Amino acid sequence: MTTIDDLIALVPPPANPVDASGDWTQVEAGLGLELPADFKALISSYGLGQFVDFINPLTPFGSRNLLLRSAQRLLDSERPFREANPDDCPYPYYPEAGGLLEWAGTDNGDRLCWVTDGHPDTWTVVAWNPRGWYYDAHDTGAVGFLHGWLSGRLNTTVFAANTHLTAPWFEPFRELTHVNIKLTDGRRTYPERLRILQQALSPTADRGSHTRGEHHQDHFTATELGWNLAYETAYTHQIRIAFPPDDEDRARSTLLATVRKMGCDVLSTTTHRGRPVWD
Template sequence: MADSEVAATGCERLARLVAPPAEPVDASGDWAAVQDRIGGRLPADYRRLVETYGWGEFCDYLYLRTPFGTSRHNGIERQMADLNSPAPTAPPAATAPPARERELHPRPSHPASGAGPAELLIWGTTMDADRLCWLTGGAPDEWPVVVWSSEGRHETHHLGAADFLAGWVGGHVGSHLLADMEPDLAPWFNTFRPRTHRCLRLSAGPRVAAECLRVLRDALAPTVDRGSWYSEDGELGQDHFATVDTDWHLTYDADRPHRIRIAFPPEDGERVRQRLFAAVALMGCEVLQVTTAAGTPLAAWHAPTDDDRSA
């Protein structure tokens, strides 16, 4: 089967579940130079993934890394260097066949050219600092995915990267190491781009938290759910959502005092300020303070800060 046919299967399945971005970031470059650097060919479905989605995150959890761009998070050197931490400890004596032994106890390194020992190469990460790798060795399009947890545990999935992602977002791939998609949420992909982060601390108003959230989302409509959590007594919690047309990411924090957190493209700064402050007024509240995401108070909405970064 041709590389393009192998790649299309998993990537097209994923694209039916998760709409690709119109303008993927860090999605193109010199593939020949990348493969020369690692000493071999990369799986065809990974190349298709990078060209289709670029640098970004699936469902605020799984991060797709690319070998291109200037970000310190990307580049083939980073994908290789991130595996310098200790591997899970192998038993003193191997009792499994060699191929099975490599699967049970993969070595954290980059692939050598030819059909050498199976080693690991990173293609993604998670928000919990887990690493998504290939167990290299043999034909690249047959490399299985290894989930390498931040605690040093690992598990092998006999799927390519695209099929693994499609299975995870679709709820068909189970993992003892990764979190599951929140039930009833439609999967999504966020392209990494420069964003400004602001947090608004609000005064108490006449409405309960659930009503404040409804007013806020109505004022910024249309919006889509991005997950939520609440304490058992319902007193504390957060609702995450995003605007459909403007790509603003918001969290309504029902703590006391309640807060609105927002991340938005820098060029939208004034429009965000106007719409958000108008929404707060409709909620019957006042903005007591504006801070960065890290909680640093700001003298003005547009004040530049070191906390504003790509996210």
């Protein structure tokens, strides 16, 4: 059985986790459910933040109270679709008996849920894509799912396999501004463009890469700046960057100058929600 110690050995937790502690008795009273011990250990160790810039555990502590907020709106948000399409909804939803209860989300809008049937420490995980209305059940708990997916030993049909990250990480929550810079191809090769980008932001630390044919994706962090970046041609040719809000002017001037050195032109600059920026 996978334990929190196994996950900690794979992904070191932050020294000072954000919103990681509080009154679990009060949380459980608010839900009307006892929660699994491994989830309590997960939140206590990692708190608010993201695994590999993708999976966000829902901490019940702090001003956001993400776990309870998600639980309170789940049934009402899904009821209209279920009434119209009952065959596409094989599970009940919290607070219905044995209903799905979300414990983490992804940047793609997917949900990781428990099937709240039986003793909490036996609850299993269902990965759920609300956009496509399909579900993928896994006979493991929250910590087991995370450890399996982050180590590349567990796959789900709901989102991509984690096969390209050599050293998975967790980043505690920080207020960051996210900008996507879409680019023309230019004449330089992808490795040349990546080298120019990393040199402009050095020193950098690798966070994993993936190559399939002509499609590339490289994750890295600018360690002294505290900026996180992904450079890719996997979906579109773009740079994705996240930086502290006070660094916006520096990020804008540095990235736009570097794009010119890479031999590319900027097609658009938007937030991760698609709003134009840096006009």
